[in-house]
Amino acid sequence: MRYVYADNAATTPVSKKVVEAMLPYMTEHYGNPSSLYGIGQTAARAVDKARQQVAAALGADAKEIFFTSGGSEADNWAIKGAAALGAKKGKKHLITSKFEHHAVLHTMAALEKDGFKVTYLDVYENGIVRVEDVEKAITDETCLVSIMYANNEIGTVQPIAEIGKLCHDKGVLFHTDAVQAVGHLKIDVKEQNIDMLSLSGHKFHAVKGTGALYCRKGLRLPNLIEGGAQEAGRRAGTENVPGIVGLGVAITEMNEHLEENYNKVKSLRDRLFEGASKISHSRINGDKEKRLPGNFSMCFEGVEGESLLLMLDMKGVSASSGSACTSGSLDPSHVLLSIGLKHEVAHGSLRLSLNENNTEEDVDYILEVLPPIIERLRDMSPLWEHILENEKNN
Amino acid sequence: MQYSEKVMEHFANPHNVGVIEDANGVGEIGNAKCGDIMKMYLKIEDDIIVDVKFKTYGCASAIATSSIATDLIKGQPISEALKLTNKAVVEALDGLPAVKIHCSVLAEQAIKAALADYYTRQGIDPEPIVGKIEDHDHHDACHI
Numbered sequence: 291m292r293y294v295y296a297d298n299a300a301t302t303p304v305s306k307k308v309v310e311a312m313l314p315y316m317t318e319h320y321g322n323p324s325s326l327y328g329i330g331q332t333a334a335r336a337v338d339k340a341r342q343q344v345a346a347a348l349g350a351d352a353k354e355i356f357f358t359s360g361g362s363e364a365d366n367w368a369i370k371g372a373a374a375l376g377a378k379k380g381k382k383h384l385i386t387s388k389f390e391h392h393a394v395l396h397t398m399a400a401l402e403k404d405g406f407k408v409t410y411l412d413v414y415e416n417g418i419v420r421v422e423d424v425e426k427a428i429t430d431e432t433c434l435v436s437i438m439y440a441n442n443e444i445g446t447v448q449p450i451a452e453i454g455k456l457c458h459d460k461g462v463l464f465h466t467d468a469v470q471a472v473g474h475l476k477i478d479v480k481e482q483n484i485d486m487l488s489l490s491g492h493k494f495h496a497v498k499g500t501g502a503l504y505c506r507k508g509l510r511l512p513n514l515i516e517g518g519a520q521e522a523g524r525r526a527g528t529e530n531v532p533g534i535v536g537l538g539v540a541i542t543e544m545n546e547h548l549e550e551n552y553n554k555v556k557s558l559r560d561r562l563f564e565g566a567s568k569i570s571h572s573r574i575n576g577d578k579e580k581r582l583p584g585n586f587s588m589c590f591e592g593v594e595g596e597s598l599l600l601m602l603d604m605k606g607v608s609a610s611s612g613s614a615c616t617s618g619s620l621d622p623s624h625v626l627l628s629i630g631l632k633h634e635v636a637h638g639s640l641r642l643s644l645n646e647n648n649t650e651e652d653v654d655y656i657l658e659v660l661p662p663i664i665e666r667l668r669d670m671s672p673l674w675e676h677i678l679e680n681e682k683n684n
Numbered sequence: 685m686q687y688s689e690k691v692m693e694h695f696a697n698p699h700n701v702g703v704i705e706d707a708n709g710v711g712e713i714g715n716a717k718c719g720d721i722m723k724m725y726l727k728i729e730d731d732i733i734v735d736v737k738f739k740t741y742g743c744a745s746a747i748a749t750s751s752i753a754t755d756l757i758k759g760q761p762i763s764e765a766l767k768l769t770n771k772a773v774v775e776a777l778d779g780l781p782a783v784k785i786h787c788s789v790l791a792e793q794a795i796k797a798a799l800a801d802y803y804t805r806q807g808i809d810p811e812p813i814v815g816k817i818e819d820h821d822h823h824d825a826c827h828i
Contacts, residue, residue, distance in 0.1 A: 594719055596743035597695070604696060622719070634716035670701050672723040673716050673741035
């Protein structure tokens, strides 16, 4: 049986190049970057190089890159840090969107408990924040706007440069959770007026547990971890040298092939959309064009997402769903509800996320196994019966 | 969250799926908003459940609990089917993840709803025999 990995938004395989680059920093150059002798300094130079590589990929300066354990840590640091800076000036209002990753939403909720006010912006049916809504929401009290670069479930890409410019003009800090975008979209933090940006290595072929926060020069966030001089004293702890080296290699590799990958992956994804849209009672979630090249998100009425993805798994396809059953709660994902989907439609969601390792054969295989699975589930679904009956009666 | 092999077996190849055209007891429970609906068809002769079929919309555990519950009551007298608890359904599946226990309750309730329909069709008030059916259709929240 064919195996198709179509959950690259969850995580990606580590590339061979990354593994090869990392290995010597585990066995040979294992020194602590804070040590002054040879192998320590070799490790320190490798960390410096990776910092430059990450900076170059984002249009930033090396001094503006702080390595973290991943995207969630970077999000927490940026938001809590900006809130603390704001509170010092009596500014205790933050703006975000309704469909951010929980690393952002839960951090915001924690701040609300501490007396901050948070505005959650609508993302409308197309899954895109409106710049004018951001503008309307900004007050004299606002200390931070945090809007994700691209959504993790429906892939919609936000007007980051426009929001960045607005925030810049208004003198409000702007953070973006770019975990899904880095390595897949062209990013320039200076041009786009981004003050802080979170990224995660394992979303683009580096290892899990690696990530970074870009923090604009001159913006002095409170230290995240005390206890050492690492990361300019702001995030203490011996560096994850192999992981950081891998992160640098991975981001460079992705950026070198950005356009080529974009075109390839988008065309695969569009082929998938075209094929799957032939299934009746289906809909594409979020804007069809303004989305990550590899993101496919659709709802199929009358079927439930968890059953759908487990049946796909039995056919060798790894996918994901925003249904209640897969979220471990009784509500479907907040992302699907935020774009106005009814619960019963959102339960039937399927996310496939492709990347440059996928092939046309992968897509054709998915399109071969998906329709019969949906048909089978609909055949045993009383909800599907109701949908057809309702149509007959109307 | 992990499913037992038994759950996956019943999900992959559910028993007793379908419709009984001449069923004399039909019950449906659950709602689309909550993500699971079970519909049970019973064919009862001389107080024995001679045939049972189901249709289920829901996650793997909803399908698996429907499948095993129908197995457990097929060929049994009504009195035995009435004794079927959600616990027995969970045990027969070698356990369910905590967040999925409500599926087993749904299976128990779907059978009771079908039996209630059977009695109603006979002109007998089902409540003293079957008890109250907890259909979360009529609640705002999706919890049972």
